Amino acid sequence: MARPSDPNKKKKIVIAAIATFAQKGYSATTIAEVAEAAGIGKGTIYEYFRSKEDLFFATFERLILDTEHEMDKVSESVVGSASLRLEAMANTILSTWLANLNLYGLVLEFWSATAAAPSRDRFRAAFKAAYADMRAVVASLIREGMKDDEFHADVDPVKVASALIGSWDALMLQAWLDPDFDVLGTSQTHIDVLLAGLRHNIVAGET
Amino acid sequence: MARPSDPNKKKKIVIAAIATFAQKGYSATTIAEVAEAAGIGKGTIYEYFRSKEDLFFATFERLILDTEHEMDKVSESVVGSASLRLEAMANTILSTWLANLNLYGLVLEFWSATAAAPSRDRFRAAFKAAYADMRAVVASLIREGMKDDEFHADVDPVKVASALIGSWDALMLQAWLDPDFDVLGTSQTHIDVLLAGLRHNIVAGET
Amino acid sequence: MARPSDPNKKKKIVIAAIATFAQKGYSATTIAEVAEAAGIGKGTIYEYFRSKEDLFFATFERLILDTEHEMDKVSESVVGSASLRLEAMANTILSTWLANLNLYGLVLEFWSATAAAPSRDRFRAAFKAAYADMRAVVASLIREGMKDDEFHADVDPVKVASALIGSWDALMLQAWLDPDFDVLGTSQTHIDVLLAGLRHNIVAGET
Amino acid sequence: MARPSDPNKKKKIVIAAIATFAQKGYSATTIAEVAEAAGIGKGTIYEYFRSKEDLFFATFERLILDTEHEMDKVSESVVGSASLRLEAMANTILSTWLANLNLYGLVLEFWSATAAAPSRDRFRAAFKAAYADMRAVVASLIREGMKDDEFHADVDPVKVASALIGSWDALMLQAWLDPDFDVLGTSQTHIDVLLAGLRHNIVAGET
DNA sequence: CATGAATGAGGCTTCATTCAT
DNA sequence: GATGAATGAAGCCTCATTCAT
Numbered sequence: 003m004a005r006p007s008d009p010n011k012k013k014k015i016v017i018a019a020i021a022t023f024a025q026k027g028y029s030a031t032t033i034a035e036v037a038e039a040a041g042i043g044k045g046t047i048y049e050y051f052r053s054k055e056d057l058f059f060a061t062f063e064r065l066i067l068d069t070e071h072e073m074d075k076v077s078e079s080v081v082g083s084a085s086l087r088l089e090a091m092a093n094t095i096l097s098t099w100l101a102n103l104n105l106y107g108l109v110l111e112f113w114s115a116t117a118a119a120p121s122r123d124r125f126r127a128a129f130k131a132a133y134a135d136m137r138a139v140v141a142s143l144i145r146e147g148m149k150d151d152e153f154h155a156d157v158d159p160v161k162v163a164s165a166l167i168g169s170w171d172a173l174m175l176q177a178w179l180d181p182d183f184d185v186l187g188t189s190q191t192h193i194d195v196l197l198a199g200l201r202h203n204i205v206a207g208e209t
Numbered sequence: 210m211a212r213p214s215d216p217n218k219k220k221k222i223v224i225a226a227i228a229t230f231a232q233k234g235y236s237a238t239t240i241a242e243v244a245e246a247a248g249i250g251k252g253t254i255y256e257y258f259r260s261k262e263d264l265f266f267a268t269f270e271r272l273i274l275d276t277e278h279e280m281d282k283v284s285e286s287v288v289g290s291a292s293l294r295l296e297a298m299a300n301t302i303l304s305t306w307l308a309n310l311n312l313y314g315l316v317l318e319f320w321s322a323t324a325a326a327p328s329r330d331r332f333r334a335a336f337k338a339a340y341a342d343m344r345a346v347v348a349s350l351i352r353e354g355m356k357d358d359e360f361h362a363d364v365d366p367v368k369v370a371s372a373l374i375g376s377w378d379a380l381m382l383q384a385w386l387d388p389d390f391d392v393l394g395t396s397q398t399h400i401d402v403l404l405a406g407l408r409h410n411i412v413a414g415e416t
Numbered sequence: 417m418a419r420p421s422d423p424n425k426k427k428k429i430v431i432a433a434i435a436t437f438a439q440k441g442y443s444a445t446t447i448a449e450v451a452e453a454a455g456i457g458k459g460t461i462y463e464y465f466r467s468k469e470d471l472f473f474a475t476f477e478r479l480i481l482d483t484e485h486e487m488d489k490v491s492e493s494v495v496g497s498a499s500l501r502l503e504a505m506a507n508t509i510l511s512t513w514l515a516n517l518n519l520y521g522l523v524l525e526f527w528s529a530t531a532a533a534p535s536r537d538r539f540r541a542a543f544k545a546a547y548a549d550m551r552a553v554v555a556s557l558i559r560e561g562m563k564d565d566e567f568h569a570d571v572d573p574v575k576v577a578s579a580l581i582g583s584w585d586a587l588m589l590q591a592w593l594d595p596d597f598d599v600l601g602t603s604q605t606h607i608d609v610l611l612a613g614l615r616h617n618i619v620a621g622e623t
Numbered sequence: 624m625a626r627p628s629d630p631n632k633k634k635k636i637v638i639a640a641i642a643t644f645a646q647k648g649y650s651a652t653t654i655a656e657v658a659e660a661a662g663i664g665k666g667t668i669y670e671y672f673r674s675k676e677d678l679f680f681a682t683f684e685r686l687i688l689d690t691e692h693e694m695d696k697v698s699e700s701v702v703g704s705a706s707l708r709l710e711a712m713a714n715t716i717l718s719t720w721l722a723n724l725n726l727y728g729l730v731l732e733f734w735s736a737t738a739a740a741p742s743r744d745r746f747r748a749a750f751k752a753a754y755a756d757m758r759a760v761v762a763s764l765i766r767e768g769m770k771d772d773e774f775h776a777d778v779d780p781v782k783v784a785s786a787l788i789g790s791w792d793a794l795m796l797q798a799w800l801d802p803d804f805d806v807l808g809t810s811q812t813h814i815d816v817l818l819a820g821l822r823h824n825i826v827a828g829e830t
Numbered sequence: 831c832a833t834g835a836a837t838g839a840g841g842c843t844t845c846a847t848t849c850a851t
Numbered sequence: 852g853a854t855g856a857a858t859g860a861a862g863c864c865t866c867a868t869t870c871a872t
Contacts, residue, residue, distance in 0.1 A: 027321065029236045032865085032866060032867080033866075033867060033868085034834095034866080034867095037834095042832080042833085043832055043833040043834060044833075044834060044867095044868095045832065045833050045834060045868090045869080045870085046831080046832055046833070048867095048868070048869080049831070049832075053867080053868080054866095054867065054868090107321075110317070110320045110321045111321050113317045113320065113321065113382065114234065114314075114317045114318050114320070114321035126386050129386050130386045130387050133383060133386065155401075155402055155405065157398050157401065157402055158394075158398055161391070161394060161395040161398035161399065162398055162399065162402060164380070164383065164395045164399075165376045165379075165380070165395055165396070165398065165399030166399075167379070168375065168376045168378070168379025168380050168382070168383065169372045169373075169375045169376040169379065170379075171375070171378075171379040171382065172372075172374070172375025172376065172378045172379045173371070173372065173375050175320065175375070175378070176340060176371065176375065179333050179336050179337045179340065180337050184368070187365075187368060188368040188371045188372055189372070191364045191365055191368035191369055191372065192368065192369065192371075192372030192373075192403075194362075194364065194406070195362055195364055195369060195403055195406035195407055196399075196402055196403055196406055197406070198362065198405070198406035198407075198409050198410075199401070199402035199403055199404070199405035199406030199407075199409075200402055200405075200406075202405050202406075202409055203405075218856090239840085239841065239842085240841080240842065240843085241841085241842095249857075249858085250857060250858040250859060251842095251843090251858080251859065251860095252843085252844080252845085252857070252858050252859060252860095253856080253857055253858070255842095255843070255844080256856065256857070256858095260842080260843080261841090261842065261843090425835090441735065443650045446861085446862065446863085447862080447863065447864085448862085448863095456836075456837085457836060457837040457838060458837075458838060458839095458863095458864090459836070459837050459838060459839095459864085459865080459866085460835080460836055460837070462863095462864070462865080463834095463835065463836070467863080467864080468862090468863065468864090521735075524731070524734045524735045525735050527731045527734065527735070527796065528648065528728075528731045528732050528734070528735035540800050543800050544800045544801050547797060547800065569815075569816055569819065571812045571815065571816055572808075572812055575805070575808060575809040575812035575813065576812060576813065576816060578794070578797065578809045578813075579790045579793075579794070579809055579810070579812065579813030580790075580813075581793070582789065582790045582792070582793025582794050582796070582797065583786045583787075583789045583790045583793065585789070585792075585793040585796070586786075586788070586789025586790065586791075586792040586793045587785070587786065587789050589734065589789070589792065590754060590785065590789065593747050593750050593751045593754065594751050597785075598782070601779075601782060602782040602785045602786055603786070605778045605779055605782035605783055605786065606782065606783065606785075606786030606787075606817075608776075608778065608820070609776055609778055609783060609817055609820035609821055610813075610816055610817055610820055611820070612776065612819070612820035612821075612823050612824075613815070613816035613817055613818070613819035613820030613821075613823075614816055614819075614820075616819050616820075616823055617819075653844085653845060653846080654845075654846060654847085655845080655846095655855095658855095663853080663854085664853055664854040664855060665846095665847090665854075665855060666847090666848080666849085666853065666854050666855060667852080667853055667854070669846095669847070669848080670852065670853075674846080674847085675845095675846065675847090
């Protein structure tokens with residue numbers, strides 16, 4: 003008469019793991035700490051995850067999913083010109099991330115994990131997919147602006163999206179390094195300039 | 210002094226450490242491996258570095274210095290319009306980084322190290338300083354463009370520089386994740402749009 | 417609790433540690449040796465003791481407790497004149513110690529530990545307390561002899577007790593150095609002379 | 624044309640070693656520290672001593688010799704009754720030792736060394752010899768008192784000497800453990816009682 | 831299913847000793 | 852003879868993982 007596996011137990015562990023990994027980093031975090039944070043026994047974790055690395059990957063997946071969910075909500079709810087929607091997207095994403103700046107250390111850990119064997123490819127692929135998703139969303143916004151004749155620049159929307167998302171990523175890094183860094187202001191300036199560029203023709207000879 | 214002791218022994222160790230850390234990550238790298246890569250005994254490393262972490266920080270410092278050196282060379286050698294010089298800067302930096310893409314994993318490790326105790330502040334401060342340096346160089350290029358009436362946008366040069374540098378950083382990350390990612394093309398598009406924006410007035414009502 | 421875990425595991429480890437430390441000395445003893453002697457895994461020791469030094473201190477405490485227990489038994493069971501009881505105490509203590517002469521090396525190690533950082537004060541305080549205990553027991557025996565007019569010498573019982581106990585200690589040392597040393601005979605002579613002195617007035621002019 | 628070995632260099636090293644060993648204990652002392660204290664290079668020590676243990680033994684020998692030298696001076700210079708000479712001996716020895724109480728930690732180390740292989744027998748034999756020497760000196764003082772009819776007790780002088788010396792040893796230990804311990808007072812009481820006992824017949828039936 | 835006691839591989843670090851200069 | 856850079860053996864300790872209850 004085994005008690006049915008509590009479906010929330012796994013989630014509970016991941017929550018505890020996110021907090022602990024974010025605070026201390028992957029290597030420095032011990033399974034015992036995660037177990038204690040989750041209020042369960044050490045061995046129980048191994049009932050739900052094959053290994054420490056497995057648990058790590060699970061926390062990664064959850065964060066990725068949460069972010070994508072956030073992006074979907076934004077792109078569905080905001081209306082108006084492409085410029086407006088892009089700005090809204092930027093602000094929402096950055097605000098959300100800023101509100102969870104403490105998680106950024108965890109993202110850094112994930113990136114770092116892509117460098118270290120043996121799960122390198124696993125993390126790398128997941129990251130790549132997540133970026134591709136974000137890119138697609140942003141690029142489609144830009145493409146809409148072009149279709150509506152709001153943007154005249156003849157550029158590859160995907161490339162602009164890449165750079166834009168990249169700048170968000172990097173702004174977060176700088177905020178992580180320096181709590182006084184003006185993320186939203188810098189982002190505003192960047193997107194202002196970028197949108198101004200998109201609204202005009204880019205004369206080849208000018209560059 | 211007894212055996213003259215290779216005056217470059219310390220440098221030799223750092224070189225070996227860079228290669229090893231980059232390949233396997235900080236945690237996964239053992240002192241024994243670094244020693245072997247350097248062709249010396251395990252104990253010798255401790256003649257030059259107090260601890261594994263100290264060695265790690267030394268590799269970090271060296272890479273930072275090398276990059277700054279590279280930037281200085283570029284900003285001194287390239288002439289022409291601000292747009293041209295910015296593009297040259299972007300291309301040079303990115304090309305240099307691309308050529309050492311394998312080191313990017315190491316940078317990820319460094320970032321990650323800023324999250325993990327106990328050297329957190331040490332790395333964080335060094336990173337912050339390095340970014341400030343880069344920002345200053347790029348911002349001064351933008352400022353020159355404004356002085357020469359090449360750029361009309363009324364924006365904070367430092368903020369644009371932040372976003373620009375951030376995008377380089379993030380493009381490298383994506384290249385690291387995906388070897389097929391078009392770093393230079395994306396950068397070109399991004400800087401084209403950005404420069405186009407800088408050359409025009411940014412009408413407040415337009416955003 | 418999972419495996420019930422031998423409730424005496426900690427004691428078992430201490431026993432093994434006593435034997436190993438006594439035989440090889442503190443520095444020369446490795447945790448691996450103690451673990452093997454205890455028939456357990458290396459890591460298990462760290463479930464019960466924070467460090468090698470902690471284990472060492474635990475062995476020390478146990479030996480101290482055992483000796484005090486021995487003294488209590490003697491002082492409670494022997495009856496008769498103070499002289500008789502003091503002699504009985506001396507003989508019992510020395511016999512007990514002689515029977516465990518192999519432990520004396522361990523006591524030397526403890527003494528030595530009081531000299532070496534960083535646990536110096538810990539051991540020193542414990543030793544001091546143990547000596548104070550023994551002193552109190554012996555001094556009270558002498559004091560009883562004075563109350564009963566068996567001893568006429570006007571001396572500080574505590575000082576005599578100190579010297580007496582000290583002589584036992586030192587006799588053990590000499591036995592440890594020289595297996596042929598006549599501990600009990602020497603002690604007998606010493607206590608005979610000492611008791612004879614206690615039974616007479618000590619004329620100041622005579623000294 | 625090798626410079627002749629500085630005959631004082633060896634002595635200089637031993638002096639430095641005594642200070643260092645006494646302060647930090649044998650294990651905790653590194654050859655590098657001794658070398659630095661002696662103001663010479665690490666390697667130089669190995670020109671004069673085969674190993675760290677050899678150096679340790681040399682410091683031991685020197686301390687033993689110094690103490691014996693001290694005893695000889697006392698036994699030659701003091702005149703008067705046997706009681707007086709014994710008291711003088713006790714006071715001189717204890718005062719000398721007290722003045723160098725910091726060296727006592729080193730003696731403890733030596734004792735401890737007799738417990739730990741592999742030089743066990745070497746130290747043990749030297750200690751045994753040193754005690755035999757001291758015993759002989761003290762016993763001869765007692766024997767003189769018997770010959771002069773100052774002492775009437777029919778006891779073995781060597782046994783009394785053993786106990787007496789042992790008590791000195793142990794008093795030092797207690798002083799080492801407790802800086803407030805009254806060494807000289809306790810010794811005075813002890814020797815008073817002991818001498819009183821020696822001056823009287825010890826009636827067998829009395830014990 | 832849950833637990834946590836037990837385990838042992840493996841890492842960092844120390845330091846006595848060597849030996850080229 | 853003097854030196855100290857180089858070495859590597861060896862030890863303490865951590866912690867992911869297992870498994871008996």
